[in-house]
Amino acid sequence: MDIHSYCPEKVLHPETAVTKIKNGSRVFVGTGCGEPQKLIHAMVQERSIQDIVCYQMLSYTFSDYVNDKSFLNRFSLKLFFISQRMRQAAFEGKIDYVPAYLSQIPELFHSQKIGLDVALIQVSPPDRFGYCSLGISVDITLAGMMNAGMIIAQLNPSMPRTWGDSFIHIKDIDYLVEHEEPLCEAIPTSKNVDIVERIAGYVNQLVNDGATLQVGFGHLPDSILPYLDRKKDLGLHTQVITNGFLPLLQKGVITNKKKSLLPGRIVCSLCMGSTELYDYLDNNPLFYFRSSEFVNDPNQIARNDNLISLSSALEVDLTGQICTDSKGYLFYSGIGDQVDFIRGSKLSNGGFSIIALPSTAQNGEVSRIVPHLSEGAGVATTRGDVDIVVTEYGIAELHGKGIYQRVMELTQIAHPKFREELINEAKKRHYIFADQLPPTKQDLIFLEKYKYYLQLPEDKTVEFRPLLPSDEFASRNFFYSLQDTTVYYRFFQRRKIFSRNMLQEQWALVDYKRNMSIIGQMQKGQRKEIVAIGSYAESEEQEGYAEVAFVVREDFQDKGIGSYLLSILESIARENGYKGFIATVLNENTKMIHVFQKRYPNARIKMSGGGDVEIHMAFGEESAA
Ligand SMILES: CC(C)(COP(=O)(O)OP(=O)(O)OC[C@H]1O[C@@H](n2cnc3c(N)ncnc32)[C@H](O)[C@@H]1OP(=O)(O)O)[C@@H](O)C(=O)NCCC(=O)NCCS
Known part of the structure; x- marks a missing residue:
């Protein structure tokens, strides 16, 4: 459809389009790699725009401005998840963090608990019927857009057309800005290959052929994926598609044949990866994009038999409390999809969840398995929800177990040099008996054979x-x-x-x-x-x-x-x-x-x-x- 003949009055230059945003507006911005970069730049650079509150899940482009005082005077950013680029700003209190389960964020918009005046989104150009696709970001963008008083869309031919609940008609968009630019890329870098390989070895033992996987945000879960390449007939029902899935897709490991909900389709909500991945998604009916309120709803997740949730954590205490969104008092990432999927996997027939993390941080100086969470740290996944925890030293099965057993299981997968100290700390807190013997200090990886x-x-x-x-x-x-x-x-x-x-x-x-x-x-x-x-x-x-x-x-x-x-x-x-x-x-x-x-x-x-x-x-x- 030619927008210049169908709705010429809606087609504006970016600089003009953003002048439609009134001072004081609450502006929703599309998520992560799908964000409309040109529109964001135009909005920030239009100096007449003042006192704007922006809601976004994952933010990239704003990171160019967060150290500018005048920007901070004009814009307050409220983020549901803190991306790597915004982390320092979060530590310095330059942005506000909104802790919320991803499955529930759309409802915050529908119910007007979070009111929205404007939505800045990015879509693919319209098809011959006038439908644009939200492409790689349907997640909370669909709900943000539906509930905003005004929609300004950047039409970007680089945005893939994705299948599912990802379409919006030209007539429902208030202003259209044509601007082609490459989408943001999020290419994970794997830090310590040895540790990833060992963790992947344990995860491999837990994942059965035919399982449906969910893989959470973060480098580690993504880097584990290529090691699952000997599995058969895996399925996907997951919030975010990342590059880690590509080798499994190309090798035919992911077939979705055994899925009990929407067999044959990958159910997802968002994609964050490379241009190669975006090309793979383009017009590919294998992918079925839906809003986070569907994809992350524990009841929908549970409709998948054998759903395995794989995600990561910053710290785990000896009782099984999981911290994912803060490093002490510093907000670090977000609640995201972890709890939604841990609960959904527990309700799934044959399902369970895995939290994978390296046993140490800071070049091996500190243990990530700790007697108590760092002061200020928040619990994302509670002791009641936690199931399996995996480090490079093994597998700890915690669900349904008492504190005594949890301490023993978690100490066993802590780094050997911290095991005795953890046992002593657990004794001080009366988690275990005073005469409890510590687990061996050996690295037991050789037992794998x-x-x-x-x-x-x-x-x-x-x-x-x-x-x-x-x-x-x-x-x-x-x-x-x-x-x-x-x-x-x-x-x-x-x-x-x-x-x-x-x-x-x-x-x-x-x-x-x-x-x-x-x-x-x-x-x-x-x-x-x-x-x-x-x-x-x-x-x-x-x-x-x-x-x-x-x-x-x-x-x-x-x-x-x-x-x-x-x-x-x-x-x-x-x-x-x-x-x-x-x-x-x-x-x-x-x-x-x-x-x-x-x-x-x-x-x-x-x-x-x-x-x-x-x-x-x-x-x-x-x-x-
Ligand atoms: C002894 C024990 C460990 C053997 O285990 P198991 O799994 O039954 O052993 P297997 O099935 O491999 O072999 C049993 C063999 O004994 C044979 N057998 C069975 N009853 C027998 C009997 N009364 N006399 C002689 N052989 C007998 C079986 O035919 C079989 O032999 P095959 O392999 O040639 O057919 C098991 O029976 C046990 O736990 N017993 C109680 C504890 C015990 O005695 N421990 C020994 C302490 S060192």
Whole structure:
């Protein structure tokens, strides 16, 4: 449609268009990379415009002016999220921050809680029917525009046309300014590749094929994405599309086939990335842009089965409180989409949320897992909402757990050099028992290679991995689930109590070299249940040998688990320089003896005379299974 013949009276130069803004106006400005840069410059440079309040989510262009006193006298900026470029200004109190859930910002406009006189937006030129597209910024821009008394739009051919609820007709726009310019770009830079890789490794373990992902603002979540490239049939329902998604889109990892809400489509609200990404979005029906009130509504999010929310944080305290928007008293980013998606993922069938963060900040000088949040810091995600936290040191599962377990899980994934201090601080606050042992100071990344899977006939899989301090509660439940005979065969006594002290001493002894315990787990609903434990500990009697012991829950016996655990332990023991195992077994425990003899036909069996036998098993030449 040719606007010069359809509505010539609306077409103005930028300098003229902004004179329509009355002094004292409340002006909504389009979001982030979609902001109308030319209109913003024209408005600021028109000196007659005074006392303007601007509402915006993410702001770029205003950062050119925030250090100018005369600008600050004429404009007050109210931002729902603080972009990197506005951070210093926020620290210096030059802008105002409006903390609000993204899902609820549109309603602030609809209800006139935030009244708007003018909307400055950027759109693609109209199609032959007269419709312009809001392009990469539908988010809160749709609601801001709908509720403003006057709309001034910059028509920019660089703005992609996007599909979804992104259209506005020429007749609904008051003034049109034709101006082509490149859109702002937001190209994330990854700071520490090693840490990103390690975190991505853990996130990879949590994300199943066919899951629908939401990825929050920030460098870290975006840099994790390319590492998910071996997944299959991922879907997207997310506030913001960033460059991190491009490789997954190009490799066909994101197919959206398994989505339960709007299958085949990527549901999103905003895009912040490179020109390459904007080109990819242009006229691409794969993307379905909707307002934040839809995309971020926890009830809509929950309509996606297996929705996994991935976002980041500045600090996490030992009770699981998450700080994302401030560094102490300094406002740093925003509440954004985190809480919306954490709540939505919890309501989603099979859904959960991950908060990923490096364990330290300031070149490793400070821990991001802290006994208490910094003075002035705000809680974005509460202890009640937090689910899984991941650092480069592992995975902490917090949802539904008590403070004691949270402290142990979070300390375990803190940087090794801060673990003891965190435990001591937790003791001072009576979060944990006074005699609590600290988790190991080792970096346990090497345990990643000790993960094994055994397929059982009934299409069930047992997962094996080394025992961690955070398994204390699960191992207690395991021991109490065993029958008396099984306990007797394992411990040679009718043990009735598996106390906290006994269990913590057990995990505290495990150093993963001279003393190793491997647990076998089965998925039960949303949690995993221990069904077997196999351990070895260096023998004090025979050099180069380790004492070995096993226990498998009765309903899982005779399925090959004991034999498999034995082979795992042998391969780890070999790596650590052991030549063989020794086991003490009750005479009547023919099953255990059989398992040992099957693997070590030359095992030497020594009768002790006291109702048990000692079995010596040399590993032999060939490598273990
Ligand atoms: C001993 C134990 C660890 C074995 O675990 P498991 O997962 O049942 O072992 P597997 O399924 O790998 O192997 C069991 C083998 O014993 C055989 N077996 C079963 N009952 C047997 C019996 N009464 N006598 C001899 N062999 C028997 C099975 O046929 C199977 O052999 P196969 O692999 O040649 O078919 C498990 O039964 C257990 O936890 N028992 C109680 C605790 C205990 O005794 N611990 C030993 C302390 S060192």
